Amino acid sequence: MGQDDAWHKENRERVFWQEFSVPWRFPVIFTRNVFAPANNALATVFQAAGPVPVLAIADSGVAEANDGLADAVQAYASSHRNALRLLSPLHVLPGGEKCKNGAAQVDRLHRLFHKHKLCRHSVVLAIGGGAFLDMAGYAAATAHRGLRLVRLPTTTLAQNDAGIGVKNGYNSFGRKNWVGTFAPPFAVISDLNFLSTLPNRECRAGLAEAVKVAVIKDAGFFQLLSGQRKKLAALELEQMEEMIIRCAALHLEHIAAGDPFEQGSARPLDFGHWSAHALEEASGGEILHGEAVAMGMALDCLYAAEKGLLREEERDQIIHLLQDLGFRLSHPVLAELDLEGALDRFRQHLGGTLCITLPLGIGCRAEFHQMDLEVLHSSRDRLMAHKG
Amino acid sequence: MGQDDAWHKENRERVFWQEFSVPWRFPVIFTRNVFAPANNALATVFQAAGPVPVLAIADSGVAEANDGLADAVQAYASSHRNALRLLSPLHVLPGGEKCKNGAAQVDRLHRLFHKHKLCRHSVVLAIGGGAFLDMAGYAAATAHRGLRLVRLPTTTLAQNDAGIGVKNGYNSFGRKNWVGTFAPPFAVISDLNFLSTLPNRECRAGLAEAVKVAVIKDAGFFQLLSGQRKKLAALELEQMEEMIIRCAALHLEHIAAGDPFEQGSARPLDFGHWSAHALEEASGGEILHGEAVAMGMALDCLYAAEKGLLREEERDQIIHLLQDLGFRLSHPVLAELDLEGALDRFRQHLGGTLCITLPLGIGCRAEFHQMDLEVLHSSRDRLMAHKG
Ligand SMILES: NC(=O)c1ccc[n+]([C@@H]2O[C@H](COP(=O)([O-])OP(=O)(O)OC[C@H]3O[C@@H](n4cnc5c(N)ncnc54)[C@H](O)[C@@H]3O)[C@@H](O)[C@H]2O)c1
Ligand SMILES: NC(=O)c1ccc[n+]([C@@H]2O[C@H](COP(=O)([O-])OP(=O)(O)OC[C@H]3O[C@@H](n4cnc5c(N)ncnc54)[C@H](O)[C@@H]3O)[C@@H](O)[C@H]2O)c1
Ligand SMILES: [Zn+2]
Ligand SMILES: [Zn+2]
Numbered sequence: 062m063g064q065d066d067a068w069h070k071e072n073r074e075r076v077f078w079q080e081f082s083v084p085w086r087f088p089v090i091f092t093r094n095v096f097a098p099a100n101n102a103l104a105t106v107f108q109a110a111g112p113v114p115v116l117a118i119a120d121s122g123v124a125e126a127n128d129g130l131a132d133a134v135q136a137y138a139s140s141h142r143n144a145l146r147l148l149s150p151l152h153v154l155p156g157g158e159k160c161k162n163g164a165a166q167v168d169r170l171h172r173l174f175h176k177h178k179l180c181r182h183s184v185v186l187a188i189g190g191g192a193f194l195d196m197a198g199y200a201a202a203t204a205h206r207g208l209r210l211v212r213l214p215t216t217t218l219a220q221n222d223a224g225i226g227v228k229n230g231y232n233s234f235g236r237k238n239w240v241g242t243f244a245p246p247f248a249v250i251s252d253l254n255f256l257s258t259l260p261n262r263e264c265r266a267g268l269a270e271a272v273k274v275a276v277i278k279d280a281g282f283f284q285l286l287s288g289q290r291k292k293l294a295a296l297e298l299e300q301m302e303e304m305i306i307r308c309a310a311l312h313l314e315h316i317a318a319g320d321p322f323e324q325g326s327a328r329p330l331d332f333g334h335w336s337a338h339a340l341e342e343a344s345g346g347e348i349l350h351g352e353a354v355a356m357g358m359a360l361d362c363l364y365a366a367e368k369g370l371l372r373e374e375e376r377d378q379i380i381h382l383l384q385d386l387g388f389r390l391s392h393p394v395l396a397e398l399d400l401e402g403a404l405d406r407f408r409q410h411l412g413g414t415l416c417i418t419l420p421l422g423i424g425c426r427a428e429f430h431q432m433d434l435e436v437l438h439s440s441r442d443r444l445m446a447h448k449g
Numbered sequence: 450m451g452q453d454d455a456w457h458k459e460n461r462e463r464v465f466w467q468e469f470s471v472p473w474r475f476p477v478i479f480t481r482n483v484f485a486p487a488n489n490a491l492a493t494v495f496q497a498a499g500p501v502p503v504l505a506i507a508d509s510g511v512a513e514a515n516d517g518l519a520d521a522v523q524a525y526a527s528s529h530r531n532a533l534r535l536l537s538p539l540h541v542l543p544g545g546e547k548c549k550n551g552a553a554q555v556d557r558l559h560r561l562f563h564k565h566k567l568c569r570h571s572v573v574l575a576i577g578g579g580a581f582l583d584m585a586g587y588a589a590a591t592a593h594r595g596l597r598l599v600r601l602p603t604t605t606l607a608q609n610d611a612g613i614g615v616k617n618g619y620n621s622f623g624r625k626n627w628v629g630t631f632a633p634p635f636a637v638i639s640d641l642n643f644l645s646t647l648p649n650r651e652c653r654a655g656l657a658e659a660v661k662v663a664v665i666k667d668a669g670f671f672q673l674l675s676g677q678r679k680k681l682a683a684l685e686l687e688q689m690e691e692m693i694i695r696c697a698a699l700h701l702e703h704i705a706a707g708d709p710f711e712q713g714s715a716r717p718l719d720f721g722h723w724s725a726h727a728l729e730e731a732s733g734g735e736i737l738h739g740e741a742v743a744m745g746m747a748l749d750c751l752y753a754a755e756k757g758l759l760r761e762e763e764r765d766q767i768i769h770l771l772q773d774l775g776f777r778l779s780h781p782v783l784a785e786l787d788l789e790g791a792l793d794r795f796r797q798h799l800g801g802t803l804c805i806t807l808p809l810g811i812g813c814r815a816e817f818h819q820m821d822l823e824v825l826h827s828s829r830d831r832l833m834a835h836k837g
Contacts, residue, residue: 074478074479074480074490075478075479075480075694076476076477076478076479077476077477077478077697077698077701078474078475078476078477079473079474079475079476079477079613079633079701079704079705080472080473080474080705081472081473081704081705081709082470082471082472082473083470083471083473083709083710083712084468084469084470085467085468085469085470085471086466086467086468087466087467088464088465088466088467089464089465089466089467090462090463090464090465091462091463091464092462092463102462114801164552171621171627171628175621175622175624175627178797180796180797180798180799180800180801181711181798181799181800181801182714182800182801182802183800183801202630203591203628203629203630204627204628205627205629205797205798205800206616206618206626206629206630206631206711207630207631207710225467228594230594233559233563234563238594239559239563239592239593240559240591240592241591241593241594242590242591242594242595242630242632243594243595244630245467306463309465310465313465313467316467316469317467317468317469321469321471322471322595323569323594324471326570408568409566409568409593410568410569410593411568411569412568412569412570412571412593413502413568413569413570413571414570
């Protein structure tokens with residue numbers, strides 16, 4: 062804290078500048094069979110703090126597809142009594158985008174936290190997809206100004222992107238994540254085996270975020286994805302694992318090196334997202350987040366090429382990779398999308414200043430503060446005309 | 450971000466440590482006549498950012514006692530068009546503790562923010578007491594993951610304590626601040642003139658926080674308060690101003706030097722607060738926060754002296770100062786208070802480990818992880834028997 066020396070007698074003014082930094086540190090662990098009694102990943106996270114009170118909650122999609130999940134959690138706790146103490150059997154709550162529409166599930170979790178007398182050093186162990194983790198993360202972050210959250214992401218997208226970041230939230234006023242906070246987790250543990258019960262469509266959707274981060278940050282990763290496109294399109298676990306870990310590492314690095322609580326306007330990880338958010342909202346959830354991001358990136362690549370920012374050859378490499386990974390790049394909702402409105406809502410989401418990240422090449426990006434609407438419309442028309 | 454080199458082949462494990470710091474910086478300005486067109490304090494806060502969209506909201510208690518507040522805000526904005534742009538006339542909402550009971554007012558503010566299309570770079574200018582600022586601060590912190598909040602605290606307690614910190618929240622399940630977040634403001638501007646319309650009882654209550662911070666941190670400030678006890682008890686503005694600025698500076702320094710987001714358990718600024726929170730809750734809001742803190746400190750001083758931690762002479766100096774400032778140190782609610790329950794709820798509030806700050810002398814403190822219940826009960830009995 063600095064302190065102005067001058068006491069402005071005439072207008073009796075005095076100014077203090079309050080200044081501090083808040084440090085954060087948490088582990089992100091990739092493992093298999095997280096609840097096998099011999100697996101120490103989860104227990105290690107608590108070790109230092111002695112037996113920690115834990116409330117375990119799960120996404121209904123995961124719980125229904127994984128018979129015996131509740132028993133596995135219980136058995137794990139029994140084998141690691143000096144690390145964690147379960148406050149109750151696993152609670153199963155709705156998962157998927159609907160669980161973060163409005164505050165109902167957040168309120169329900171708050172009642173559960175209150176009933177179990179959770180305090181700021183208790184742990185909420187949340188097992189689920191990105192939507193469930195966003196909703197549960199918000200509930201945990203706002204109870205007693207922040208319980209400890211351990212995330213177990215169970216979808217491709219949650220493991221390589223949504224579940225490892227510092228954001229949470231729920232949808233309100235028909236807008237994605239209108240309510241939310243920034244709140245780093247206590248730990249993240251990704252168990253790839255969960256992907257084996259995930260429907261193919263959900264599993265594939267998360268590939269879009271890997272293409273995104275490769276295009277804007279890492280040409281080598283783009284080459285890797287390109288080389289493995291067939292196995293990735295077939296959702297083969299070995300290749301999925303490599304993709305997830307590398308994609309997560311790039312996201313983590315980006316967050317730590319950048320602006321974790323998004324105090325500025327630049328948001329490179331939002332490449333393709335300005336229209337993706339609008340597509341998701343306009344489709345009423347029919348288009349998945351990753352599918353929308355794939356279309357959004359395709360639109361922005363066509364635009365960037367038409368503006369002379371991106372070579373046509375590289376544009377085509379990106380478009381073909383997305384198609385080969387199994388993404389449809391046009392959709393009736395895209396044809397109808399109010400592009401100006403979507404840009405304006407994205408501007409509002411960023412806060413005042415529009416900031417669109419576009420690729421200048423594979424692994425290379427720049428920020429733009431306005432979009433040429435005419436070119437944008439013709440890019441959309443070309444994308445709609447595009448086969449696939 | 451660190452990265453474990455070893456890829457544990459056998460259990461396919463990989464660990465990344467995510468690590469970063471988030472910097473915060475904001476001005477806390479003490480001025481008079483904040484809305485006089487010639488006063489630049491508020492305009493300066495925005496200058497760098499050009500004309501900033503501002504939604505002004507006020508505590509009904511302040512607005513009712515300050516005829517023409519809405520016009521003054523409007524006139525101020527007209528005189529400072531290049532700094533701020535009002536999105537609508539001043540909105541007046543209920544103030545006082547009831548506005549933070551439950552989510553109703555937060556929801557109402559969210560609807561208002563949505564209606565006015567606020568984004569993360571818009572400013573919410575909130576004028577009011579600590580309760581109103583806590584509630585409005587929570588609403589602002591959670592809309593779009595954080596709008597910019599400029600606080601104009603209008604009570605003694607809000608100016609010397611509540612309004613300059615980094616916490617917000619509302620009451621739920623009958624518990625103070627059960628829901629809340631940490632969210633530093635964009636700026637704080639304190640206008641002492643607001644205190645002239647504040648009822649005496651409210652104005653006096655804030656003195657307790659000054660005694661608190663003096664006892665645990667600053668013997669010189671305690672001497673100052675002692676020397677000016679008559680003028681402070683009479684709520685004379687000149688002395689109030691000096692007290693507020695010095696108390697605020699101590700709070701700011703403490704937050705910046707310490708643990709702003711309360712990641713640990715120590716909470717020295719909560720001296721006297723473990724029982725104060727319980728008194729406020731048990732009285733259903735009849736006992737004001739500052740009044741409860743005065744009783745809570747008296748109880749803890751009697752306890753500390755009885756345990757041989759605090760000399761009787763210093764105990765009496767603290768007790769007499771509180772009495773001379775006009776505080777009643779006993780109350781029927783205190784006689785009935787479930788002390789064990791209150792300690793347990795405070796432990797829960799801190800997160801697991803009880804941590805009580807007690808004075809070892811004036812300007813000197815220590816943390817204790819348990820309380821001797823027998824001594825605590827007899828301290829309470831002695832306080833109840835105490836005249837005044
Ligand atoms: N917080 C962030 O930083 C961030 C980043 C990107 C996306 N997101 C959010 O993530 C959400 C999308 O997450 P998602 O793609 O994981 O989808 P999702 O959470 O909606 O899950 C998809 C479906 O799969 C089910 N499911 C989850 N895991 C399963 C498993 N292992 N087996 C069977 N079924 C399973 C769920 O119940 C759900 O029905 C969106 O709401 C998006 O806004 C957040
Ligand atoms: N966030 C924090 O760090 C923090 C710290 C300490 C206390 N608090 C909270 O602050 C609250 C207490 O705040 P408070 O003591 O300011 O009381 P308050 O906000 O309840 O205000 C007291 C009353 O005075 C009215 N009022 C406010 N300013 C006025 C003015 N200038 N003229 C006339 N009337 C006016 C209000 O409408 C209200 O009726 C509690 O809820 C407490 O939990 C928060
Ligand atoms: Zn995304
Ligand atoms: Zn207090």
